[in-house]
Amino acid sequence: MKILAAMSGGVDSAVAAARAVEAGHEVVGVHLALSRMPGTIRTGSRGCCTVEDAMDARRAANLLEIPFYVWDLSERFKEDVVDDFVAEYAAGRTPNPCMRCNEKIKFQALLDKAIALGFDAVATGHYAMLEPGAHGPELHRASAWAKDQSYVLGVLTEKQLAHCYFPLGDTPSKQLIRAEAAERGLQVAQKPDSHDICFIPDGDTRGWLSDHVDRTPGDIVDAGGQVLGRHDGAHGYTVGQRRGLSLGTPAADGKPRFVLSIRPVSNQVVVGPKESLEITRIAGGRYSWAGEPGFDVAQRFACEVQIRAHADPVPAFARLEPIIEAERTEEHRVDATHEIVIDIDLEHAEPLIGVAPGQTAVIYIGTRVLGQFTIDRAVAADELVHAA
Template sequence: MSGGVDSAVAAARAVDAGHEVVGVHLALSRMPGTIRTGSRGCCTIEDAMDARRVSNLLGIPFYVWDLSERFKEDVVDDFIAEYAAGRTPNPCMRCNEKIKFAALLDKAIALGFDAVATGHYAKVIDTPRGRELHRASSWAKDQSYVLGVLTERQLAHCYFPLGDTPSKALVRAEADDRGLQVAQKPDSHDICFIPDGDTRGWLSSHLHREPGEILDETGEVVGRHDGAHGYTVGQRRGLQLGRPAEDGQPRYVLSIRPVSNQVVVGPKHQLAIGRVAGGRFSWAGDPGFDVAEWFDCDVQIRAHADPVPARASLQPILDEERTELHRDGATHEIVVDIDLNQSEPLLGVAPGQTAVLYSGSRVLGQFTIDRAVAAGAISRGRRRERAV
């Protein structure tokens, strides 16, 4: 129970369904000021008090479990390391993977509980092949993307009471009818361990800031930066370029080179991606087909992005350069070719982001992006293949 309205209503519905429910709030920081303050519905002291009040009203036991050490190691330290490597991580994905549905779930199962219920908007469906993870009924509120890290074993112990609710407004109305004080509590959107929302400033206090060059796509120096970790692929604002583009069009961050401490910028069309690939993959249940063969799917690379048509397959990593990208010693990676015929191209993909694969409403699995290939390069390659 985060202290927000979604988990409060989820707990209430679990009680109504006849389950024996225990409320658990996660303490994720031992250092005052390192977790966002104010009633935002995540992991502050105020949130713990809100969760306790809801539990008291529902008549269920309530506990605070200290997972701060695991959170620092698996989420905060990982976040810092990824940015130091020139990547753009998603800490919410890591928190779901390592904390809520690993450390928390493992402890719950060890104590004899059957499942962890949360306020996520997603659905778990039982099929003859096992459990499947699907989008929520309301795609506008769907949170299946951030749950894409769940494995078949974890899905067997998940319970999402809000999955069939058409809108957040109905959840708030239900909370109000139940007399829950969190009915109108604002949603949480920021990174919880960055109190003021200033990610660049927070990173500057945790990473060595080394000034360097900003290059255009031809390699010409067009500006200076005060630390490459303060930039991310697709960024347009705050570049402070000393030389405008010849055509007068805005430029965007195309890539970050941590070894040489350089940031590369260029026109927007060069952000279009034709292929992504990466490791640290997992499957949300049995896909039902051979993933080593090419299969049609949709790929989504951000929590609130639209999915785009693609085809994917699990392939062995054969060349040494690609092997070096995988720090976990992986022997295989997922390769996804984006459909280049769609009206809106996939833009601004950064290494470190999570790609979630879908088949219709079903989540097939996910992987961490290690490399992205420009659509232009893919298009030229396909033309060469046709010529041969």
């Protein structure tokens, strides 16, 4: 096959490219320039897509004796990832920029261009497996769950999966990848993994948002609407937060209060007891299927749901259902006609804690990634009891 190897400058993508070459494929390396600050320098494990990363990727490609190019997708990255990140926070949600990057950049913009240039597939260093299914290619967890990255690939569609190549999916550990890189003479063998949001390399998300989102003061209220304090910008608060609330009125029971939700229309931050963070139902739109499900998703089905990249999957029941206009609230996306509803299987799992609208929920059946959606609503156990 003719393979375009996406080379980030890290050890995983370098070994993935090396394995593609060793397998006999015709391989071309490409590094995506995503930063709009071309002088950006990586600091340890913070930041990615920097000048240093581009040079590391080029050195790896030279060692592998494959052609290498740098593609400037910084404008597309700003529009589809950075601007989306800002808009979501401004709307009171907590987005996952890595999911949007995979969806819009690495497996849409990159893959579309690769196919247009005649490549059969794009290879990346993600730890995930592709397996043939009865209805087409299926995305599965990596053999080593501790390193599994199928969650961040949950946005991929059947068409995209047909042109993906994940050479590292069956490798039991990252240590083996580093050892292999060293054996191959790749200088990135011991390079630290990148962490944090790539366009906020110093890790100060709240500070960065303060420069990009309007800071409009508002009220901090309890679930009943009683004003307990003031905030200087709702974007500075996250669901589950306890510290820094600066409430002037203590709780009647003397227990600490936590951020339960953010109301973008009224610009209110809602706080309450820890018990109200226990979520037993989530729902949302902006969904996609990672291949044909193979059954009627409108009928309630057993599954597992994962709401963070490194969280444990939780047994649940899911269904796709239409949004009833008379029941539409400000939490529903305006253009959504259907949403996925997940009920946590409380016989086999504890409630989810600290779920925020804007997070991505990935649905699994066994090791298979069935699909994903963006959480719009998180319903606590006590809310369901009152609604019953």
